[in-house]
Amino acid sequence: MPSLNSLDYGTPKRESETLVTLEVDGVSVSVPVGTSVMRASIEAGSKVPKLCATDSLEPFGSCRLCLVEIEGRKGYPASCTTLVEAGMKVRTQTDKLAQVRRGVMELYISDHPLDCLTCAANGNCELQDQAGLVGLREVRYGYEGANHLKSVKDTSNPYFTFDPAKCIVCSRCVRACEEVQGTFALTIDSRGFASVVSPGQNGDFMDSECVSCGACVQACPTATLMEKSVIDRGQAEHSHVTTCAYCGVGCSFRAEMKGNEVIRMVPNKDGKANHGHSCVKGRFAWGYATHKDRIKSPMIRKKITDPWQEVTWADAIAYTAAEFKRIQGQYGRESVGAITSSRCTNEEVYLIQKLVRAAFGNNNVDTCARVCHSPTGYGLKTTLGESAGTQDFDSVRKTDVIMVIGANPTDGHPVFASAMKRRLREGAKLIVLDPRVTDIVDGPHVKADFHLQLRPGTNVAVVNALAHVIAAEGLLREDFVAERCEPEAYARWKQFVLEPRNSPEATQAITGVPAAVVRGAARLFATGGNAAIYYGLGVTEHSQGSTMVMGIANLAMATGNIGREGVGVNPLRGQNNVQGSCDMGSFPHEFPGYRHVSDAATRALFEGEWGVPLAAEPGLRIPNMFDAAMDGSFKALYVQGEDIAQSDPNTQHVTGALTSLECLVVQDLFLNETAKFAHVFLPGASFLEKDGTFTNAERRISRVRKVMPPLAGLGDWEVTVELAKALGYPMHYESPAQIMDEIARLTPTFTGVSFEAIDRLGSIQWPCNPQAPEGTPVMHIHEFVRGKGQFVVTEFVATQEKVNQRYPLILTTGRILSQYNVGAQTRRTANVAWHDEDLLEIHPHDAEERGVREGDWVGITSRAGETVLRARISERMQPGVVYTTFHFPESGANVITTENSDWATNCPEYKVTAVQVSLVSHPSQWQEQFQSFTREQLDLVEQRKPVQAA
Numbered sequence: 030m031p032s033l034n035s036l037d038y039g040t041p042k043r044e045s046e047t048l049v050t051l052e053v054d055g056v057s058v059s060v061p062v063g064t065s066v067m068r069a070s071i072e073a074g075s076k077v078p079k080l081c082a083t084d085s086l087e088p089f090g091s092c093r094l095c096l097v098e099i100e101g102r103k104g105y106p107a108s109c110t111t112l113v114e115a116g117m118k119v120r121t122q123t124d125k126l127a128q129v130r131r132g133v134m135e136l137y138i139s140d141h142p143l144d145c146l147t148c149a150a151n152g153n154c155e156l157q158d159q160a161g162l163v164g165l166r167e168v169r170y171g172y173e174g175a176n177h178l179k180s181v182k183d184t185s186n187p188y189f190t191f192d193p194a195k196c197i198v199c200s201r202c203v204r205a206c207e208e209v210q211g212t213f214a215l216t217i218d219s220r221g222f223a224s225v226v227s228p229g230q231n232g233d234f235m236d237s238e239c240v241s242c243g244a245c246v247q248a249c250p251t252a253t254l255m256e257k258s259v260i261d262r263g264q265a266e267h268s269h270v271t272t273c274a275y276c277g278v279g280c281s282f283r284a285e286m287k288g289n290e291v292i293r294m295v296p297n298k299d300g301k302a303n304h305g306h307s308c309v310k311g312r313f314a315w316g317y318a319t320h321k322d323r324i325k326s327p328m329i330r331k332k333i334t335d336p337w338q339e340v341t342w343a344d345a346i347a348y349t350a351a352e353f354k355r356i357q358g359q360y361g362r363e364s365v366g367a368i369t370s371s372r373c374t375n376e377e378v379y380l381i382q383k384l385v386r387a388a389f390g391n392n393n394v395d396t397c398a399r400v401c402h403s404p405t406g407y408g409l410k411t412t413l414g415e416s417a418g419t420q421d422f423d424s425v426r427k428t429d430v431i432m433v434i435g436a437n438p439t440d441g442h443p444v445f446a447s448a449m450k451r452r453l454r455e456g457a458k459l460i461v462l463d464p465r466v467t468d469i470v471d472g473p474h475v476k477a478d479f480h481l482q483l484r485p486g487t488n489v490a491v492v493n494a495l496a497h498v499i500a501a502e503g504l505l506r507e508d509f510v511a512e513r514c515e516p517e518a519y520a521r522w523k524q525f526v527l528e529p530r531n532s533p534e535a536t537q538a539i540t541g542v543p544a545a546v547v548r549g550a551a552r553l554f555a556t557g558g559n560a561a562i563y564y565g566l567g568v569t570e571h572s573q574g575s576t577m578v579m580g581i582a583n584l585a586m587a588t589g590n591i592g593r594e595g596v597g598v599n600p601l602r603g604q605n606n607v608q609g610s611c612d613m614g615s616f617p618h619e620f621p622g623y624r625h626v627s628d629a630a631t632r633a634l635f636e637g638e639w640g641v642p643l644a645a646e647p648g649l650r651i652p653n654m655f656d657a658a659m660d661g662s663f664k665a666l667y668v669q670g671e672d673i674a675q676s677d678p679n680t681q682h683v684t685g686a687l688t689s690l691e692c693l694v695v696q697d698l699f700l701n702e703t704a705k706f707a708h709v710f711l712p713g714a715s716f717l718e719k720d721g722t723f724t725n726a727e728r729r730i731s732r733v734r735k736v737m738p739p740l741a742g743l744g745d746w747e748v749t750v751e752l753a754k755a756l757g758y759p760m761h762y763e764s765p766a767q768i769m770d771e772i773a774r775l776t777p778t779f780t781g782v783s784f785e786a787i788d789r790l791g792s793i794q795w796p797c798n799p800q801a802p803e804g805t806p807v808m809h810i811h812e813f814v815r816g817k818g819q820f821v822v823t824e825f826v827a828t829q830e831k832v833n834q835r836y837p838l839i840l841t842t843g844r845i846l847s848q849y850n851v852g853a854q855t856r857r858t859a860n861v862a863w864h865d866e867d868l869l870e871i872h873p874h875d876a877e878e879r880g881v882r883e884g885d886w887v888g889i890t891s892r893a894g895e896t897v898l899r900a901r902i903s904e905r906m907q908p909g910v911v912y913t914t915f916h917f918p919e920s921g922a923n924v925i926t927t928e929n930s931d932w933a934t935n936c937p938e939y940k941v942t943a944v945q946v947s948l949v950s951h952p953s954q955w956q957e958q959f960q961s962f963t964r965e966q967l968d969l970v971e972q973r974k975p976v977q978a979a
């Protein structure tokens with residue numbers, strides 16, 4: 030069903046500098062070569078009827094509704110499949126065309142239920158519109174003959190229905206699933222009159238390969254595929270463009286509304302990160318925003334065993350400020366801190382770090398990026414000079430060799446995975462470094478040319494072996510390196526990688542990757558044309574996370590694969606605003622724009638704007654905060670939008686630290702796991718309730734727009750402003766736009782960024798300044814941000830987390846498409862239909878050794894703790910490695926992860942935990958305690974006392 034406010038040009042836009050000029054209905058129009066007559070006609074202002082064509086799909090030419098007349102040509106060619114030629118004279122509106130089109134439409138309507146008035150698509154149906162456009166007034170054929178009107182509706186998908194009675198077999202859904210999404214879940218079964226759209230082997234949508242991205246629903250011109258939310262609530266009345274609040278792809282959406290109620294989310298065709306596509310989370314899983322579990326009033330309590338007391342905003346702010354002042358008075362300035370969230374906007378994050386530095390008077394601010402991409406910041410800053418990915422997503426269209434390291438894009442970054450798969454279907458080659466056989470390794474119409482199925486924890490040994498082959502076989506781009514990189518560092522690195530101990534043959538025993546596979550992959554990467562690296566948390570969440578990031582940058586520089594389209598180093602960010610939260614100065618050692626707090630000139634700049642002296646010493650990182658809380662020197666913490674009790678490693682250590690605090694303030698949508706230890710709960714606003722910006726994995730700053738008022742009355746930024754005021758440090762902002770103006774004044778990479786500029790340009794990739802007024806899609810083009818590229822020697826150091834007889838398996842963790850991070854949002858949507866518990870994936874061999882069968886309860890024990898999950902036997906695992914997700918708090922995945930972390934940044938080593946797995950019959954002790962603590966805390970919320978009348 031088409032989106033509100035969008036003009037459909039029928040066929041995709043073509044990219045060419047060569048223009049072709051033709052005449053349509055007497056109007057001259059110039060379009061890029063390769064454009065269809067249909068698109069040119071619509072651009073010229075003519076209305077060409079169409080059904081099987083839509084501008085997100087390649088033309089198909091099946092409905093015959095779009096016929097035109099072309100001077101000098103016989104018959105009536107289909108305008109969607111006919112390409113423009115110079116000097117063509119096209120007529121789209123003649124009596125004969127009208128007659129033919131009416132005849133075609135009559136046939137469609139004769140097999141279509143005439144229930145327009147009660148159809149959910151009424152008023153937004155292409156079939157209805159086109160029938161009107163061709164002037165169909167009567168249908169001569171009766172409904173007595175064979176038809177499809179009694180076909181059974183498939184309602185199995187939680188978010189959309191499939192009503193074959195309304196299908197016109199235009200095949201748009203099938204093509205959307207193939208071309209846009211790349212899943213190939215749909216086919217047209219049978220032929221002629223018997224043709225029918227089929228998900229899988231005549232099953233229903235839920236039993237098929239469908240991943241519920243909704244591309245088919247969006248492409249369908251009738252009510253055959255239809256959002257249930259539209260069926261239930263009717264057509265939308267207005268819309269706002271905003272940005273998805275789930276992953277780091279940062280898809281742009283049109284929130285279609287009726288009053289203050291979201292009717293549906295439609296991916297924005299003009300969105301530069303997603304070009305009109307989405308995944309199940311962004312398109313469908315927004316119901317959490319109005320879920321009954323939302324807490325809408327601030328609450329306070331003295332002890333975590335007390336029931337909560339609802340209070341007014343004013344009282345909650347006054348209480349929080351008084352507690353922070355009391356604690357700083359009693360225990361010192363350094364005894365308090367805050368954690369910012371990668372789910373919050375740039376403006377909100379900026380204000381929190383400003384609150385800490387200017388109002389708390391210390392640098393004790395850290396962010397959840399500590400536990401995901403902090404090594405990216407360190408590694409890329411060291412080697413290239415900027416803590417960010419080098420490309421835009423569209424760059425993949427020019428890539429010949431895609432190397433995916435420690436990332437599972439079909440689950441973690443689905444819309445970018447679709448773009449990547451499209452490029453692979455066009456012929457690009459694929460190298461994957463992953464311990465598991467992920468979908469990208471072996472999926473529909475996509476297969477990795479080389480899968481380096483390494484042992485978890487050996488990334489650096491593999492990257493060194495790849496570099497060894499490239500150096501030893503003379504495949505280095507010496508010319509590029511000589512021009513662009515520091516020669517001495519390069520010479521040291523080259524000498525290092527050439528050492529025989531780094532050869533694939535020497536490292537094979539450590540990594541488990543056959544030498545021949547490493548050699549093949551290295552040759553392909555170095556010689557296959559434009560090569561680009563995309564990586565995820567499988568790179569960063571290791572004891573050598575930063576080393577590996579630098580190893581990746583080394584590889585890109587050594588092969589000249591940086592500084593132009595189609596190449597580069599691309600971290601795939603987990604949460605929507607990981608890039609932004611880092612950019613905004615969330616780390617304890619850096620001001621916004623990655624400038625060290627010890628730098629006097631930077632401090633002077635911020636002191637000038639903020640009007641207070643600022644501390645020159647870096648503050649506490651998250652793990653230091655926990656340790657200091659346990660030591661008794663850290664007493665108050667403000668956590669905005671993060672659930673550290675679930676997401677951070679070694680849960681028992683984290684909850685021990687939280688219990689030691691005298692004042693824990695949690696600002697969130699729900700009473701999350703961390704809030705169960707809190708003394709103050711401040712209700713947060715969902716992305717639908719806030720104005721601001723998110724910055725995605727390609728440094729793209731996009732607007733988030735308020736489509737409904739905050740359910741708790743205040744936006745998150747307003748709460749911070751009030752709290753700062755109560756602490757004696759007034760902040761003066763009227764709107765988030767003013768906060769962005771301040772960021773731009775203080776941050777050289779943001780000087781050209783403003784809400785006005787983003788609204789004008791759609792989105793902006795930083796750096797955006799006088800040198801790049803419209804932003805920077807590709808970085809490091811002529812020189813690296815740091816000047817010369819810096820090679821770094823990346824010695825492999827095995828993790829301390831060793832397997833032994835007691836803990837013989839390695840546990841590694843990841844995520845799944847339908848759930849998101851700690852699951853607080855997606856668990857409160859119908860996405861649980863796909864994944865309602867975390868499972869332990871185990872190889873058949875390891876399962877058999879332990880007598881474990883599919884679905885059995887198994888205990889997973891590590892040096893840190895124990896938990897119990899059900900087993901899934903899976904050939905995707907390699908023997909010796911088990912895997913789980915961490916979306917459900919009761920799973921306790923982080924009860925077993927350890928406190929080992931990256932040497933440079935303390936990013937936890939989530940990806941390597943030595944464990945034993947054994948059959949059990951009851952939950953772990955931790956799980957039993959968790960259940961009873963959770964029951965107690967939910968009771969305390971239930972018993973909360975309402976706000977006292979003034």
Ligand code: SF4
Binds near residue numbers: 199201251
């Ligand atoms: S379900 Fe919709 S898009 Fe698919 S063939 Fe039928 S009418 Fe066309």
Ligand code: SF4
Binds near residue numbers: 206228239241244246
């Ligand atoms: S929802 Fe997506 S994956 Fe499922 S059939 Fe439609 S296009 Fe294919």
Ligand code: SF4
Binds near residue numbers: 280306308310443
């Ligand atoms: S790919 Fe990411 S940003 Fe896009 S819709 Fe899905 S979750 Fe949202």
Ligand code: FES
Binds near residue numbers: 091
């Ligand atoms: S729109 Fe051209 S043949 Fe269907």
